[in-house]
Amino acid sequence: MKIALCLLSYRPDQPSGIDRSVGALVEGLRALGHTPLVLAAGPPGDREPGLIRLKSVVLPHPATNADVLSALADPRPVVEEVGGILAEHQVDAACWGDTLWGLGYLAPAPDGVTTALMVHKIRPSGEDRWRRALAAADVVCPASDYLADGGAEAGLDTSRWTTVPNALHTLIPPTSAERREHLRGTGPVRIVSRADPAKGLAELMEALPDTWTRPVEVVLAEAGFELQPGGQQRTLAACRRVEAARPGLVRILPPLGWNEVPGFFAGGAATVISTRVPETFCFTAAEALSVGTPVVGFDLGNVPRLAGPAGRTVPLDAGPGALWELLANLLADPDGYRRAATAAPGRIDRFTPEKSARALLDALGL
Structure with a gap:
């Protein structure tokens, strides 16, 4: 055909x-x-x-x-x-x-x-x-x-x-249980997103607690379209200001190809979906789950349905600061983290x- x-x-x-x-x-x-x-x-x-x-x-x-x-x-x-x-x-x-x-x-x-x-x-x-x-x-x-x-x-x-x-374009083996436990203890938080204001990345980065010590690596990419003229540039600028204020802790990374994203997530302790409007699918959540990386986000749209027991959510009105608190609690809970990471790959079989x-x-x- x-x-x-x-x-x-x-x-x-x-x-x-x-x-x-x-x-x-x-x-x-x-x-x-x-x-x-x-x-x-x-x-x-x-x-x-x-x-x-x-x-x-x-x-x-x-x-x-x-x-x-x-x-x-x-x-x-x-x-x-x-x-x-x-x-x-x-x-x-x-x-x-x-x-x-x-x-x-x-x-x-x-x-x-x-x-x-x-x-x-x-x-x-x-x-x-x-x-x-x-x-x-x-x-x-x-x-x-x-x-x-x-x-x-x-x-x-x-x-x-x-x-x-x-x-998903690319499926690779999930991170091993031994490697996953090491990431839970010291691995970076890894985020991949389009630099759209609705994705909430600027607000998320600005809410990063002063006490946060774990590396945060954010891949931000500009698309060939945008809903708000100049919105992508404003988001990038806001995130880079946080990078400059927290050197060595926050890194804003260049775009990845579609096939590179799962491998990037495989080396992360968890990811955060900070979108403030309902995601109707959410590729980055699915790609993180595919390699056993738990997902933290707001309780709206398809993300809670997609992640199920492999995710943790808070109400939208709790604000981006609550996402960091939720993430810290997940990473500090060995048993809960292990259950989430184990459940994650099965969420994307379809x-x-x-x-x-x-x-x-x-x-x-x-």
Whole structure:
């Protein structure tokens, strides 16, 4: 089968859950013997097999929703180009990676091409583009059971919904029990995040207790898009101020490739998910769990469901300082830590590229 996936922002190794979701589907489809294509905004330059950069949509870096809407003010060029590409390559199905950034609301597929709308966020029921995207797709594929439940709770017709779970690109053996106990005692806290204000990293780092002595290593990466203009730079600046104030204790590290993240987490005592809005999947939590690294975060979104007994959570209104206290308590509890680390790898058994791709094909009836 030939399966096209459309996401304007797509770039290999971009620190974005939606991009990573598409990348894992590409990997899984290839592993199952199918041919994936990815349609993304121009300009051309990447040499990724199957990646097609559109000539009709060119976005600034980083781009905002307003930039996309401006580029699509006259949708006819992109509708014609995408439709032509799908026809030329004789694709069997097209997956719109998002309502706006994935062109789901335009649904530019020729007749006879089965379509899926990938859902990474439940949007307000009155949003016109969201309603158009839902109506146009043959099937709707939320990226987690949390999102599927959210659709039902929002009163949406979910009869055509099938979860196609996000998947991890790389799975490596979990850290050994002996090494894990050593990390509990002296290992660094390791965090990986996009430098988005909503991720709460600036507030988390600013709340680092004066009494904290364990190393904190934070990988912060800028994406090719942002919701708040300049928000990524402000987050980076705030975290670097803490690094400068706590030399040798806090390190702000450069971005990692998708395949490098699990290995980084394998050498950490624990990770912290400080996002102040609900995570609808949370790749970094899943990657930490995959190598036996416990997760600490707020009690909202998919993180508590994903981590289960391998995580510890506090209410959002407890604030970022409570996350450090919770983390300190976990690291000081040998038995509780061991139980969390032992339970962690089993939490992500479903999230392989092949299983995700198989779920997509089943949803599409292929």
